[in-house]
Amino acid sequence: MNNYIDPDKERFAHFKQLPRDQPIQMLNLVQLKATAQYNDGTMITGREAYSAYSRESFPIFERLGGQIIWSGSFEMVLIGPAEKSWDICFIAQYPNADAFIQMIRDADYQKAVKHRQAAVSDSRLIRFSPRNTGDGFG
Numbered sequence: 001m002n003n004y005i006d007p008d009k010e011r012f013a014h015f016k017q018l019p020r021d022q023p024i025q026m027l028n029l030v031q032l033k034a035t036a037q038y039n040d041g042t043m044i045t046g047r048e049a050y051s052a053y054s055r056e057s058f059p060i061f062e063r064l065g066g067q068i069i070w071s072g073s074f075e076m077v078l079i080g081p082a083e084k085s086w087d088i089c090f091i092a093q094y095p096n097a098d099a100f101i102q103m104i105r106d107a108d109y110q111k112a113v114k115h116r117q118a119a120v121s122d123s124r125l126i127r128f129s130p131r132n133t134g135d136g137f138g
Helices: 009-017 046-063 097-105 107-119
Strands: 024-032 035-037 043-045 067-072 088-094 120-128
Touching: 009 097, 024 046, 024 097, 035 046, 035 107, 043 046, 046 097, 046 107, 046 120, 088 097, 097 107, 107 120
Parallel strands: none
Antiparallel strands: 024 088, 024 120, 035 043, 067 088
């Protein structure tokens, strides 16, 4: 079983090749570790570490025009692996893909991301291009 924490170079390169001048939405599904351990040996709960990530990175996210457009509490998987669960679920919207790229390249964000890396046992970060909803599903 693969656990996904950070994007690999190939996927990030592909991300940067997609349109960068239009709004994007990022579905975030996060599974936390019971205990987060830092490189210096510090140990706290995964939730505490993720909260530190949020406190330090959210101002950068907002400064670049990001906003949380949906957040929910995971209940169950109806279609898909039943054993998979998520502790944190939300959709972040960015004014464009460049704002996302600027965020992850920001020096203060790069300091904050150590908390996410310590906190997360598995995650999914899925990019969407928003569109108008209509009368059907597709």
